[in-house]
Amino acid sequence: MGPLGSLLAALLGLLLLLLPGSLGQTVRVRDEVTGFLGQEAVLPCHFVKAAPDIKVSQVTWMKEASGRKQNVAVYHPEHGPSFPMDREGTRIRFRTPSLEDTTLVIGPLRLDDEGTYFCEFATYPGGNQDGVTHLIVLAKPTNTAEAQEVKVSSLEQPVATCTSAHGKPPARITWQSSLGGNASVSEVTNADGTVTVTSHYRLVPSKEANGQRITCVVEHKALPQPEVLPVTLSILYPPEVSIVGYDDNWYLSRNEAMLTCRADGNPMPTEFIWSTSSGPLPKTVTVQGGNLLVQNVDASVNTTFICQATNRVGQVATEQVIFVRDKPNLQGAGTTGGIIGGLIAGIVALAVVATGVLICRQQQKNRMDHEEDDLEGPPPYKPPPPCQLSDETEPVPRPNEVENIPLKSSYLEPTEDPFGGVAPTATEDAPRYHELPTLEEREAASEVGPGLEDDDYLDQINPIYDGLSFPAMEDETALTPLPTDKAFVMSRAMYV
Secondary structure, three states: OOHHHHHHHHHHHHHHHHHHHHOOOEEEEOOEEEEEOOOOEEEOEEEEOOOOOOEEEEEEEEEEEOOEEEEEEEEEOOOEEEOOOOOOOOOEEEOOOOOOEOOEEEOOOOHHHOEEEEEEEEEEOOEEEEEEEEEEEEEOOEEEEEEOOEEOOOOOEEEEEEEEEEEEOOOEEEEEOOOOOEEEEEEEEOOOOOEEEEEEEEEOOOHHHOOOEEEEEEEOOOOOOOEEEEEEOOEEEEEEEEEEOOOOOEEOOOEEEEEEEEEEEEOOOOEEEEEEOOEOOOOOEEEEOOEEEEEEOOHHHOOEEEEEEEOOOOEEEEEEEOOEEOOOOHHHHHHHHHHHHHHHHHHHHHHHHHHHHHHHHHHHHHHHHHHHHHHHOOOOOOOOOOOOOOOOOEOOOOHHHHHHOOOOOOOOOOOEOOOOOEOOOOOOOOOOHHHOOOHHHHHHHHHHOOOOOHHHHHHOOOHHHHHHOOOOOOOOOOOOOOOOOOOOOEOHHHHO
């Protein structure tokens, strides 16, 4: 056999040696298992045979510690389960003791249970087969946040603290704030292996920061989502005191005048002390906490009153000078009354103006509505019918025939004609215009008997038209008639 044959034979023998393990004999486990402190952890492990002639004789769970393996649990078909690391068998057990399913259950978990575990099967003829699982033990922390009471100061100091205690791994703490402070973090490892994380929020404490809200945010693997903890800052400062109630109009015999001591602070002042600059309080004065009541104003209250407010940070006092008058201050009262009267007058004036505007608008609206109704309806008057020529109209004679037309008799007395002639006078037999019968009289007369005909009645000329009558011109040089192309037609009704 040549060199090539020898090499092939060696490779074939090596393949036969590796064949049992390459036929699919596997140990199925989870790469990583997470458990929580004080609870149970389940480590699955199953053996899958590659061939029916493979025999499993024993399974062993081992844990790697300090670089070497230690037996945790063993199962033998004849001898049963054993737990070298738990003699009493209270924390470690097989879920279903068999060679096919050797899942291990550990609990309640301790922090020292964390580590790398091996599930190993002893087989024939393949030898030992194992799988590796990493157990991680988590400790859910207890999270708290609180404000630190500090006094107003010019130095930066902690004003709030957020703590995540007994967590594993260590928690992450952040702050949400608009105050522009700084945060500091510290960690402490406890005896059981857990870690406590503490974060301090620091700033220069001021009165304005009192009552402001900031937020502590804690993130941890054992928490499904970050935990949000709000904190309301408490900055201590002494009282701020003022006295109100003096109106500069305290006069003799005035009844029930009152001063009030107002104070703010953190904490709120609870103790008020009244006094005067001249000694003890007058007998007419009664103290009711922060109020000082004067039953009857007299000369004894013509002094300076002092109010002192106290909280656990400090004491602050303020004063009010009182001037007692012999008579009421009418100017001051008038000023106050004037202000009130001015306000009332202004309100009344505004009401009057508003009422006037509303009335004007309503009248304008009514007028516009009326005009719209007039435009939409028929006109309120009936225009006269156009004048038309009728058969009763008579043509005006030509100018050359003026000489032959007799003029109507005039009611006026004879007068001198402006052209040198004498106007004719009315005949005595012709009736005067004002003596003509009316239309009603004519109708009544027609029923009784014959009277004036319609044409005769219409032929009577109103006296006002007599001045328009001209005499017949015998001399052609006296007056030249105006030429006209068309005859002037006038209805007889125009004489009426």
